[in-house]
Amino acid sequence: MGQSQSTRNDSKSDKDKDLETGQASGSPMSAGAVAVPAPAPAPANGSLHTVFSRYSAGAIEKLCCHVVKGEQAEAKRMVNRMPELLTMKATVVDYSGRRVMGTPLQLALAADDIQYRPDEECMVEMLEKHLKLLPDGETIIATQTAEWFPVGWVEEYNEQFRRGVEAFNRYVQDIKDARSEDGRRAVLQMFKDYLEEEKTNRGVIHSGKLFCIHILAEAIYLSASQFGCVDTDNPILDYVFCHGLGELQRHVQASYAQAFSRGVTRIVRSSLVGDGDTVAIMPGEKLTRSLVHKNNAYYYPLDSDPTFRLGEGCVRLDGEWISVPYDRHFATSNEIFGYFGVLVNTKARNCSEFIERYKQVDAQQTESDGTEPKRATMLVCESVMPDILPVATFESLDIWARFR
Secondary structure (H helix, E strand, C coil), rough: HHHHHHHHCCCCCCHHHHHHHHHCCCCCCCCCCCCCCCCCCCCCCHHHHHHHHHHHHHHHHHHHHHHHEEEEHHHHHHHHHHHHHHCCCCCHHHHHCCEEEEEEEHHHHCCCCCCCCCCCHHHHHHHHHHHCCCCHHHHHHHHHHHHHCCCCCHHHHHHHHHHHHHHHHHHHHHHHHHCCHHHHHHHHHHHHHHHHHHHHHHHHHHHCCCCHHHHHHHHHHHHHHHCCCCCCHHHHHHHHHHHHHHHCCCCCCCHHHHHHHHHHHHHCCCEEEECCCCCCEEECCCCCCCCCCCHHHHHHCCCCCCCCEECCEEEEEECEEEEECCCCCHCCHHHHHHHHHHHHHHHHHHHHHHHHHHHHHHHHHHHHHHHCCHHHHHCCCCCCHHCCCHHHHHHCCCHHHHHH
């Protein structure tokens, strides 16, 4: 009898374990992105509904943590077992310390965790596929998408971009004007304070993107353009690249951190394979869901290895940790900086197409049932992301023309 009872306990389903712990089995929560506990439900005389609500709250927080951390395999396992979580919301904190509240799909869109190449399934595509299996799944997707991208969100994103690029240009100029190491450290601290203030001022994020990634793309290009001919031992290089760009990299979404960890060039660059009449063009690699470098130095959680601290003399470029003194070879490499612009703009365009597609779904639904326009039809993206300023800059790069 004892053995039979033990067998029953050992065979408890993964879903039961997830409901009891709010954690996907086999995937302990790592530091850096943590769930913000929801308020405890009011007592209801021990009712089953109260117990289930408490377990669901823990599970949706865990799922949303997986989403903002780019842990797609773990998120997929939870969605397979508990698809009802796809219509729930949670407040979580990402690796960069931003608080964000939304459904799993909304958080994936905020994290830019969307495909770069057509045969790729990233977090957005995975969640979209599971949502479509629910009753009225496409309507749910349209409503969630429109809620997350209200009228005016593109203008807000563009304003973030303008502020960010202006701050970076001011930082670079002040570094050039500084006459001592202490002066340069003070300029760096002001840039750090600006980025932290921007994050704090947003409060809990309820719409748009977690971070304006175009700021980093533009800063990378401007840095390479201005300092490609500067002598390697010039301290300005250290402060522009290893400190300035590294500090911006502390704020990127997890999917971009994963791309930097593997190497952006590996993802974007096509290659010729074969010889003679059998040459074929092979696409770049799909996104690898890893934040660890070959020397076991992690991108996130931030500062997990004191030897490799982004912004503190380190920047992550093309799968390599670059430390001071900065090597001029990387400052002149369009194969690094140009490819990142292609990655950013392609993902932005794919996100815009996703938004537009579900805007049309909601419009068709409204027309067919004769109801008043829902929130989803009023909250639409006014223009596509690739139309913002960084695209004009990257248009001048030969690498952009070859891969757009």
